[in-house]
Amino acid sequence: MTENTHAPIIEFAGVTKRFGALTVLDDFNFSVARGEKVTLIGPSGSGKSTVLRILMTLEPFQEGRLTLAGMPYHEPNAGGPFKASDGHLRQIRSHVGMVFQSFNLFPHMTVLRNVVEAPLRVLGLPRGEAECRAVDLLAMVGLADKKDHYPAQLSGGQQQRVAIARALAMRPRVLLFDEPTSALDPQLVGEVLSVIRGLASEHDLTMLLVTHEMRFAREVSDRVCFFDKGRICEQGEPERIFSAPEQPRTREFLASVL
Numbered sequence: 155m156t157e158n159t160h161a162p163i164i165e166f167a168g169v170t171k172r173f174g175a176l177t178v179l180d181d182f183n184f185s186v187a188r189g190e191k192v193t194l195i196g197p198s199g200s201g202k203s204t205v206l207r208i209l210m211t212l213e214p215f216q217e218g219r220l221t222l223a224g225m226p227y228h229e230p231n232a233g234g235p236f237k238a239s240d241g242h243l244r245q246i247r248s249h250v251g252m253v254f255q256s257f258n259l260f261p262h263m264t265v266l267r268n269v270v271e272a273p274l275r276v277l278g279l280p281r282g283e284a285e286c287r288a289v290d291l292l293a294m295v296g297l298a299d300k301k302d303h304y305p306a307q308l309s310g311g312q313q314q315r316v317a318i319a320r321a322l323a324m325r326p327r328v329l330l331f332d333e334p335t336s337a338l339d340p341q342l343v344g345e346v347l348s349v350i351r352g353l354a355s356e357h358d359l360t361m362l363l364v365t366h367e368m369r370f371a372r373e374v375s376d377r378v379c380f381f382d383k384g385r386i387c388e389q390g391e392p393e394r395i396f397s398a399p400e401q402p403r404t405r406e407f408l409a410s411v412l
């Protein structure tokens with residue numbers, strides 16, 4: 155694939171997403187540059203998770219065009235205008251990692267196996283290489299000594315750090331975080347944010363983060379987008395959005411969470 159490195163890595167163009175009669179995204183346009191760190195903020199139910207889930211190929215959409223590094227999500231010959239084969243979706247998904255609010259580790263697998271599984275099965279890495287990579291990543295998130303534990307033996311903060319290592323094991327170009335600290339006890343939030351903060355300093359990694367941690371968003375983002383009713387109502391540099399929001403809806407939202 156020839157790739158234009160100046161083109162956005164993520165591009166939603168006129169995307170419409172419905173759940174039955176409910177239209178969640180209506181002619182949604184949004185793009186993210188390579189290496190950019192973007193935070194989505196906004197009220198519950200406004201469609202933030204839907205944006206991430208579509209990017210992760212967990213949700214189909216009905217209209218418009220979405221590309222990742224120039225690759226369209228749908229295939230013209232897949233049997234319908236917004237359809238794609240499983241193989242095509244797997245190919246796209248191999249470039250995207252996602253960290254969920256609820257960790258979603260495999261409960262019956264050790265920490266090491268959780269991290270090793272996708273590189274072994276999806277990338278077909280030799281076991282030795284996949285395990286080396288996993289051990290390095292577990293060390294990076296501060297959990298080298300927990301590799302033989304099961305998820306239930308770890309705290310929520312530790313589980314979430316394993317989930318981050320697992321997402322990174324695929325060497326994704328884009329990393330998505332959907333409220334990664336919302337399910338954690340307050341005293342465990344810091345350890346997870348500090349791992350994400352470390353990742354945010356990686357120049358080549360593109361990050362799209364949904365969070366209610368406004369101070370953190372201000373610190374790590376290149377751009378903050380205020381999302382309301384399936385649209386980006388206002389966006390800009392974090393300093394500007396947090397200190398001088400222009401839209402009344404943004405001001406109202408920030409007043410309710412800060």
Ligand code: ADP
Nearest residue numbers: 173176178196197198199200201202203204205
């Ligand atoms: P947010 O993450 O901003 O809270 P979501 O993207 O989760 O918002 O949801 C946007 C809207 O889509 C909400 O009204 C939600 O109820 C609806 N929705 C999300 N997932 C589904 C689903 N699987 N089926 C039906 N409606 C859904």
Ligand code: MG
Nearest residue numbers: 202203204332
């Ligand atoms: Mg959500």
